[in-house]
Amino acid sequence: MKRTLTAVLASAMLLLLSACSENTDSQAEVNKEVDTKASAETTVAVKPTMIKGEDYDENGGADAYAEAGDNKESRYFKAPDFYNMKSDDQLLLIENFQTMQQTTEWSCGPVTALMVANHFGFTDMTEMDIAEQMKAMTDLDTPGAKPGSANNFPEYGTDVSQLHNFFTSLEGFKVVETSYKVNYAADDLIQEADGETGNNVGNLPATFTWNSLYASENSETTEAWVTDAKDSYFVKWLTGHLSNDRPIMVEWADWDGHWQAIIGYDNNGTPGIGDDMLIFADPYDTSDHWQDGYYFYPLERWFGMWNDRNIAPKPFQLQPYIVVDYTK
Numbered sequence: 294m295k296r297t298l299t300a301v302l303a304s305a306m307l308l309l310l311s312a313c314s315e316n317t318d319s320q321a322e323v324n325k326e327v328d329t330k331a332s333a334e335t336t337v338a339v340k341p342t343m344i345k346g347e348d349y350d351e352n353g354g355a356d357a358y359a360e361a362g363d364n365k366e367s368r369y370f371k372a373p374d375f376y377n378m379k380s381d382d383q384l385l386l387i388e389n390f391q392t393m394q395q396t397t398e399w400s401c402g403p404v405t406a407l408m409v410a411n412h413f414g415f416t417d418m419t420e421m422d423i424a425e426q427m428k429a430m431t432d433l434d435t436p437g438a439k440p441g442s443a444n445n446f447p448e449y450g451t452d453v454s455q456l457h458n459f460f461t462s463l464e465g466f467k468v469v470e471t472s473y474k475v476n477y478a479a480d481d482l483i484q485e486a487d488g489e490t491g492n493n494v495g496n497l498p499a500t501f502t503w504n505s506l507y508a509s510e511n512s513e514t515t516e517a518w519v520t521d522a523k524d525s526y527f528v529k530w531l532t533g534h535l536s537n538d539r540p541i542m543v544e545w546a547d548w549d550g551h552w553q554a555i556i557g558y559d560n561n562g563t564p565g566i567g568d569d570m571l572i573f574a575d576p577y578d579t580s581d582h583w584q585d586g587y588y589f590y591p592l593e594r595w596f597g598m599w600n601d602r603n604i605a606p607k608p609f610q611l612q613p614y615i616v617v618d619y620t621k
Contacts, residue, residue, distance in 0.1 A: 340585045341376035344393035344411055346419050349441075355394040355577040355584075364582040372583035375557070375572060385535050386557035386572060387412070392586025395576040396420060397441065399430040402451025402544075404576035405552040406459060409540050413619035415463070426462070427455040447606035450550060453613040456542060465621025469539060472500055472614050482608050492602055499600075499611040501527050506566055506596060522566035527596075531558055534616050540574065543599065544613035548577060550604030553588065566593050 348356060365372075380386050390412055395404040403423040410418070424430065424440035429451040432438040443449050457473045460466045474481070474497060483493045505511040505527040508518050519525050523532070534541050540554040547553070557572030568591075575588035599612045 340583075341374075341391070343586055344391050344408065346393070346396065347421070348396045349400075349421055350397045353398045354396040354400070355579055356396045358394075358579045358584060360584045362579050362582060363584055367582040370582040372581075372585065373587075373589070375585070375587040383562040384557065384559045385532050386559075387535060387538060387540060390540070390556045390574055392574045392578070393420075393576060394578065394584070394586060397430075399441065399443075399450055400424055401548075401552040401576045402456060403427060403429050403440075405542050405554050405574070406456055408574050408576070409542060409554055409617065410463070410466075412540060413466075413617075415465070415619065423459065424451075427451055427459045429455060447604075450604040451552065452605045453544060453609050453615055456552075456615050460615070460617045465619050466617050467620055469534075469616045469618050470614075471616065472497070472612055473609060477608065493611065495607040496611050497608040500614075501530075501596075501612060503596070505530075506593060521564035522569055523560055523564075525566070528558070528560075528566075528569075528592075531555070537618075539616050539618055542615045542617075544601045544605060545595065546598040546600060546603075550601040551577065558592070567591075569593065571595055 348354070351357065364370075375386070376389060376391070378384070378386055379388060391408070393404050393408055393411075395401055397420075400420055403420050406423055406427075407418065407420055410416070410423075418426075421440065428440070430440050430443045430449060432442040432444050433448055435442065453471065453473045457468060457471055460468055477497060481497060483489050483496050483498055485491075485494050487494075502511055502513050504513060504515050506522070506525055508515045509524055509526055509529075510517045511526045522528050531541070535556070535558060540556050542552060542554050544550065544552050553573040553575045555571055556574050559570045559572065561568040561570065570589050571592050573588040573590070575586060578584050578586050578588050581588060600610055601613060602610050605613055
């Protein structure tokens, strides 16, 4: 009896193990397919060729980082091939956008402008040529001072007015849209009586309201809510420029004040905005474990940090941006 029971139990165990093995094998095949697909679509073995130029600070700038933070086995970041990636039903991307890493600690503005100019085929100026023309990071109290000489606020870095003046001075370029205003009155600025945070007083109002992410109107009092983020006022504005091959240069709180160019938007295939991503051409790309000059960040979270209260002077601290086109 004991021997018979043992045989029955053994047979049952064999069947169970066989079933488990088949399930495991099947699951392994599924995992293999998923992993293979993810690997093919999201990771790259070779980086695209970046824009190269003279190194103006051998010990500083993103280029001096020299890929020290790269980690192909990172558990936190994978490296999408943004240079060769194609737009599809959920992704809108300016394809084959070439990037550059700034060679000083302060030249994100000039290098962002250089990348955008390069995108339109204008390659006549170097990082320092642009910085000199913009008077970026320059001691404005000293005649003949060069970029890098700034010694007091608001000389540091580059603000939206300097990018505006640079592009309007270049033959063939036109400013399509910008937060910069050449002429404004005191009444145009945020006042203490407006009830806003003191940090905002003295600034021009932000161009876009929070509601513009969730509604078809750019209004604080709107009730025109959308069920799909692609129909929101801000996303339509964003994709309107991207679909016309125009990067959007933005200054935000990253690195305590930083210029990048938005070159892509991904809705991740869902109607909600919570998983929507922005893709940037980043002149200081040292923190996503793959220094290729591209950066990605959640749109909704980025929107809340779209300001520079550290480097930019008032009244241009809120949502600084500029969009240009090339007509030559």
